[in-house]
Amino acid sequence: MTGTTPPSTEQLDRLRAQLRAPPAGQGDAPAPEAPVARVAVPLPLAHLDRPFDYEVPASMHAEAVPGARVVVMFAGQQVTGFVLERVESSEHLGRLTRLRRVVSREPVLLPAVARAARTVADYYAGTLSDVLRLAVPPRHARVEQEEALLRSPPPLPPLDPTPWAQHPGGGRWLHDVAAGGSPRAVATLLSGPGWTTALGQAVVAACWSGRGALVCLPDVRDVARLDRTLTDLLGAGRHVVLTADLGPAARYRAFLAVARGAVRVVVGTRAAAFAPVHDLGLVALWDDGDDLLAEPRAPYPHAREVLLVRAYQAAAAVLLAAHARSAEAQQLVRSGWCSDLSASQADRRVGLPRVDVSGASEHAAARDPAAHAARLPSQALRVAREALAAGPVLVQVPRAGYRLALACQSCRTPARCTRCDGPLTQPRAGALLRCGWCGTEHPHWSCPQCGGVHLRAPLVGERLTAEQLGRTFPRVRVRSSGGEAVLDGVGSEPAVVVATPGAEPPAEGGYAAALLLDTWTLLARTDLRAAEEAVRRWSNALALVRPAADGGRVVLVGDPAAPPVQALVRGDPVGFAERELDDRLAARLPPAARLATLTGPPEALEQASGWAWPQPVDLLGPVPIEDGVDRLVLRVPRAQGPALSRALVLLASHRSARKLPSVRVQVDPVALG
DNA sequence: TCAATCCGTATC
DNA sequence: ATACGGATTGAC
Numbered sequence: 250m251t252g253t254t255p256p257s258t259e260q261l262d263r264l265r266a267q268l269r270a271p272p273a274g275q276g277d278a279p280a281p282e283a284p285v286a287r288v289a290v291p292l293p294l295a296h297l298d299r300p301f302d303y304e305v306p307a308s309m310h311a312e313a314v315p316g317a318r319v320v321v322m323f324a325g326q327q328v329t330g331f332v333l334e335r336v337e338s339s340e341h342l343g344r345l346t347r348l349r350r351v352v353s354r355e356p357v358l359l360p361a362v363a364r365a366a367r368t369v370a371d372y373y374a375g376t377l378s379d380v381l382r383l384a385v386p387p388r389h390a391r392v393e394q395e396e397a398l399l400r401s402p403p404p405l406p407p408l409d410p411t412p413w414a415q416h417p418g419g420g421r422w423l424h425d426v427a428a429g430g431s432p433r434a435v436a437t438l439l440s441g442p443g444w445t446t447a448l449g450q451a452v453v454a455a456c457w458s459g460r461g462a463l464v465c466l467p468d469v470r471d472v473a474r475l476d477r478t479l480t481d482l483l484g485a486g487r488h489v490v491l492t493a494d495l496g497p498a499a500r501y502r503a504f505l506a507v508a509r510g511a512v513r514v515v516v517g518t519r520a521a522a523f524a525p526v527h528d529l530g531l532v533a534l535w536d537d538g539d540d541l542l543a544e545p546r547a548p549y550p551h552a553r554e555v556l557l558v559r560a561y562q563a564a565a566a567v568l569l570a571a572h573a574r575s576a577e578a579q580q581l582v583r584s585g586w587c588s589d590l591s592a593s594q595a596d597r598r599v600g601l602p603r604v605d606v607s608g609a610s611e612h613a614a615a616r617d618p619a620a621h622a623a624r625l626p627s628q629a630l631r632v633a634r635e636a637l638a639a640g641p642v643l644v645q646v647p648r649a650g651y652r653l654a655l656a657c658q659s660c661r662t663p664a665r666c667t668r669c670d671g672p673l674t675q676p677r678a679g680a681l682l683r684c685g686w687c688g689t690e691h692p693h694w695s696c697p698q699c700g701g702v703h704l705r706a707p708l709v710g711e712r713l714t715a716e717q718l719g720r721t722f723p724r725v726r727v728r729s730s731g732g733e734a735v736l737d738g739v740g741s742e743p744a745v746v747v748a749t750p751g752a753e754p755p756a757e758g759g760y761a762a763a764l765l766l767d768t769w770t771l772l773a774r775t776d777l778r779a780a781e782e783a784v785r786r787w788s789n790a791l792a793l794v795r796p797a798a799d800g801g802r803v804v805l806v807g808d809p810a811a812p813p814v815q816a817l818v819r820g821d822p823v824g825f826a827e828r829e830l831d832d833r834l835a836a837r838l839p840p841a842a843r844l845a846t847l848t849g850p851p852e853a854l855e856q857a858s859g860w861a862w863p864q865p866v867d868l869l870g871p872v873p874i875e876d877g878v879d880r881l882v883l884r885v886p887r888a889q890g891p892a893l894s895r896a897l898v899l900l901a902s903h904r905s906a907r908k909l910p911s912v913r914v915q916v917d918p919v920a921l922g
Numbered sequence: 923t924c925a926a927t928c929c930g931t932a933t934c
Numbered sequence: 935a936t937a938c939g940g941a942t943t944g945a946c
């Protein structure tokens with residue numbers, strides 16, 4: 250094509266036709282069987298969230314299996330999608346385009362996972378392709394070529410119901426699962442470090458039934474703990490760990506082992522909730538109240554909902570286990586969908602540590618709530634001192650860091666960043682002040698109101714607390730765990746361990762005592778889950794302390810009249826969840842009602858306000874949240890949840906089809922803040 | 923009369 | 935999002 254004459258229109262038309270046509274060849278007749286592939290095409294447009302049909306050329310017949318990744322042309326673009334199914338004919342009236350290429354014949358999207366993803370997308374008013382991005386990890390070609398390492402695991406251990414002994418119904422639930430049944434249960438566990446063996450036995454039961462199991466846990470440390478327990482119970486080769494932090498290669502290797510059916514037990518974080526476990530017999534979730542189980546990417550699914558969908562569709566057994574109980578879990582018990590596996594009150598009294606409440610010294614607290622004396626009343630210090638003779642003491646502090654929420658000593662004006670208006674903190678002893686939002690350092694601060702140069706810290710983090718306790722107990726080793734530096738575990742020797750919630754390292758033989766400090770910060774939050782969250786965090790700390798029978802003690806520094814505090818003293822997280830659910834019912838809050846938030850430009854929310862929502866509906870807002878962005882909260886009765894989701898999809902489709910700016914939709918938002 | 927441009931609709 | 939088609943506008 251070196252001619253200098255410009256090509257004629259006819260020549261150009263021929264060229265275009267050649268470019269549009271699939272590569273010519275004899276193998277390009279349609280596939281002999283099921284020549285139509287229904288393909289999930291990843292598109293950002295809500296109104297195009299449905300499968301599209303493509304012709305399968307004979308040359309790709311064997312490769313374009315359901316679940317395979319394929320490259321197709323869509324609206325002039327090359328995109329990689331998934332074959333959902335192969336069918337004989339298409340409903341589509343026009344001519345079908347051919348598949349461009351099969352990326353590999355590896356069926357990475359199991360039909361059961363595609364189906365669950367569709368249901369989850371519908372529930373959260375999102376698109377299938379958004380959910381599939383969460384469900385199928387990015388391909389790693391080299392890993393796919395690897396020779397699969399086939400290990401035959403050792404024989405299954407006998408089922409041991411001992412970890413469930415103190416939970417009436419637990420043994421029966423376990424045997425039911427092992428026999429191939431699919432009982433569903435919510436369990437509030439007594440045992441401290443024994444929770445991993447309780448979950449481990451549930452997995453053993455699923456294995457005995459010849460089925461697969463999927464367990465999700467909030468963070469990677471929990472996953473590592475259960476992984477160790479399962480390796481002890483099942484040996485190597487019967488289970489895999491599946492978390493996003495494995496890195497692309499290891500993650501895809503583990504994923505493929507599961508997708509190929511070589512391994513049928515998966516332990517992971519929320520990223521594993523869509524794991525393609527073959528013949529799923531059990532889904533289990535640890536500590537479902539933890540915010541980490543809520544996916545931060547659209548459509549923001551919660552691992553609990555994903556796992557419940559999968560269990561429902563696969564007719565699998567369910568276990569939601571925790572040391573406390575979420576309102577959602579209690580709802581499942583109340584509706585009868587799950588049975589309740591909890592220890593009796595008598596067993597709880599013996600199996601849990603004794604809990605005392607120490608009101609912070611009113612006088613001292615009023616003067617300065619961060620002052621050492623106000624945070625640590627003498628009763629708490631006495632219990633800690635006595636306990637240190639018998640072993641380690643855990644001190645739970647709500648916030649990581651050193652000095653937080655700094656304010657002017659004289660006029661109490663909060664210290665703010667001059668660049669972004671964020672709150673100033675001091676990250677560690679002797680360090681410069683730093684903005685908590687943008688990280689800018691502020692070596693020379695003076696109060697913009699009164700010119701003062703001295704600061705007070707109404708909120709103290711785990712590091713300064715550790716420093717202060719080091720002075721109080723000069724002969725004892727004081728360690729801290731929180732933020733970036735989290736301890737994995739501590740020994741049985743006397744030590745003070747200061748930790749933030751979720752970062753408490755288990756102690757060998759259990760802690761002799763625990764102090765729960767600054768409880769007011771948890772309860773002062775306006776979040777609708779603040780009370781439930783407080784009980785959850787304290788219950789998890791309690792589980793690390795020796796039972797009352799062995800002298801284990803806990804001192805909570807806070808308001809003895811606060812209902813969450815009373816729930817802890819009585820050792821009754823189930824009763825607390827019951828009342829919490831009643832309160833939510835009365836206040837028409839989730840899970841008694843279904844909430845959704847819409848975030849976007851004001852004109853979009855104006856349209857949303859007049860949308861055809863299911864009735865009855867409450868529209869709260871819209872309220873401006875930042876420049877040019879408003880938020881509208883929708884509330885409908887629980888039974889109208891599916892109708893609300895459908896209406897949200899219609900709104901999003903309507904807007905995307907008209908090229909209007911999109912609105913962010915969040916069903917069941919974790920927080921309304 | 924023809925072409926450049928706009929708008930609406932389909933995208934397999 | 936692109937891509938295409940039909941309607942509309944505008945210049946010869």
